[in-house]
Amino acid sequence: MASDRTRRRTWTIGAFVTALVAILYISGGVVSGFRSAANLVVTPFSWTINAVARPIGHMFAGAVNYSDVVAQNQKLRYQLGQAQLRANEVWALERQLQQLTTELDVPYIGSLPTVSAQVTTLSPTNFAATVDISKGRDSGVLVGMPVIANGGLVGQVIATTPRGATVRLITDVNSSIGVTFGNAKVSLVISGRGVNNGLGATAVPLSTAIKPGTVLSTDGLRGGTFPPGIPVASVSNVSLTPGAATYDLKLRPLADLRNMMYLDVVLWEPST
Amino acid sequence: MSRALVPVTIITLFIVALQLSILSSLRFEGVVVMLVWLWPFAMGLAGLTALGVWSAVVAGVFFDAHATTPFGLTALVGLILAYGASRLGKEGVGDLDSAAWWVTPVLAGAGGLGAPLLYAVLGFFTLHFSLWRGSTLDMMVVNAVAFFFLARPFGRLARFAGNVGARARR
Numbered sequence: 001m002a003s004d005r006t007r008r009r010t011w012t013i014g015a016f017v018t019a020l021v022a023i024l025y026i027s028g029g030v031v032s033g034f035r036s037a038a039n040l041v042v043t044p045f046s047w048t049i050n051a052v053a054r055p056i057g058h059m060f061a062g063a064v065n066y067s068d069v070v071a072q073n074q075k076l077r078y079q080l081g082q083a084q085l086r087a088n089e090v091w092a093l094e095r096q097l098q099q100l101t102t103e104l105d106v107p108y109i110g111s112l113p114t115v116s117a118q119v120t121t122l123s124p125t126n127f128a129a130t131v132d133i134s135k136g137r138d139s140g141v142l143v144g145m146p147v148i149a150n151g152g153l154v155g156q157v158i159a160t161t162p163r164g165a166t167v168r169l170i171t172d173v174n175s176s177i178g179v180t181f182g183n184a185k186v187s188l189v190i191s192g193r194g195v196n197n198g199l200g201a202t203a204v205p206l207s208t209a210i211k212p213g214t215v216l217s218t219d220g221l222r223g224g225t226f227p228p229g230i231p232v233a234s235v236s237n238v239s240l241t242p243g244a245a246t247y248d249l250k251l252r253p254l255a256d257l258r259n260m261m262y263l264d265v266v267l268w269e270p271s272t
Numbered sequence: 273m274s275r276a277l278v279p280v281t282i283i284t285l286f287i288v289a290l291q292l293s294i295l296s297s298l299r300f301e302g303v304v305v306m307l308v309w310l311w312p313f314a315m316g317l318a319g320l321t322a323l324g325v326w327s328a329v330v331a332g333v334f335f336d337a338h339a340t341t342p343f344g345l346t347a348l349v350g351l352i353l354a355y356g357a358s359r360l361g362k363e364g365v366g367d368l369d370s371a372a373w374w375v376t377p378v379l380a381g382a383g384g385l386g387a388p389l390l391y392a393v394l395g396f397f398t399l400h401f402s403l404w405r406g407s408t409l410d411m412m413v414v415n416a417v418a419f420f421f422l423a424r425p426f427g428r429l430a431r432f433a434g435n436v437g438a439r440a441r442r
Binding site: 009012018038046048123124195 | 275285286288289290291292293294295296297301302303304321322325326327328333334337338339340341343346348351388391402403405407410411429
């Protein structure tokens with residue numbers, strides 16, 4: 001009898017919870033409110049875990065990787081010196097380019113204002129490639145704005161709060177970007193293939209002269225979701241199925257998406 | 273069950289916090305180990321059906337509140353895992369003391385192997401057709417290995433949490 005009662009209770013709880021989750025899922029507004037409430041509940045537990053685990057983790061990491069850290073520091077100093085040299089060279093060229101693009105009335109990323117933000121959280125799940133950043137609506141960050149970092153396009157803002165935002169990375173399976181290359185006569189749509197799989201493009205016409213190493217940048221076509229000229233990815237592999245009239249591309253993002261501490265939100269809204 | 277509800281809920285929230293704070297950064301081959309699925313699975317194997325279902329829902333809902341994936345899907349997968357494991361747990365199949373030492377880890381490994389696939393399949397029913405396009409195979413393998421090694425510690429923790437309620441009743 002007791003087991004019958006337990007079974008009944010289990011089924012009742014299961015049915016109730018399923019119905020609750022279904023209702024929450026269907027009513028999107030409630031979900032966003034619930035997300036905020038859930039954040040509040042979990043935050044004290046996260047603080048406790050962080051307070052205990054982080055110092056221990058740092059201690060072990062520091063002890064084990066000390067020589068690596070020193071070597072990395074020296075390498076970074078060298079790279080910083082090189083970057084400063086290059087920045088000085090690029091400065092003059094950028095000014096020229098800005099003048100030219102202004103005359104041609106073509107938007108250029110260098111002339112668009114940006115907001116720097118720190119990456120606060122990586123996506124906790126395997127099924128979405130997103131990051132949370134430290135700047136939100138209060139800093140002018142809005143849904144749809146492109147995000148750039150170390151070398152190229154990183155993604156697009158998909159949700160905002162007053163002091164934070166969620167960025168969908170270009171490698172997310174729901175991400176698709178219009179790109180072009182060379183003399184900008186050909187436009188392609190590339191899409192994310194998951195956190196570990198980079199980007200790809202399918203059904204590229206054989207007439208397109210594209211080869212490994214070609215750099216693709218946003219095409220900024222009218223109604224496009226990104227301004228033109230932001231470097232996105234380079235072609236890492238071109239595969240042709242025998243007999244097919246098109247080929248597939250495997251692409252590597254130019255930005256290092258695995259080591260992001262800071263990134264820039266471009267204050268540019270997609271045309272609607 | 274009602275007495276054990278409080279400790280189980282608190283442990284579950286700590287596991288969610290651990291998942292969000294530490295494991296989201298600590299990736300293996302780019303894959304996050306989903307403790308929020310292992311915990312209800314271990315509860316189920318311990319024969320604690322109602323508590324397993326409860327912990328699946330709490331862990332899943334609070335986890336989903338922090339992710340951009342379909343809300344409730346993690347909870348649903350955890351719920352199915354917990355219920356399936358509890359059917360075995362009731363028969364004593366996954367019992368840590370009476371069964372051979374490898375039974376619990378192998379069952380958990382199978383759970384870890386199937387969970388990401390189940391997630392991707394259930395995504396179809398919530399009209400999210402692209403969930404399978406990620407590294408599903410990597411997720412399955414990494415979670416299976418992690419579940420295999422973590423099954424016994426989590427099993428002991430589940431049994432401890434369940435016993436807290438029983439001791440309180442006495």
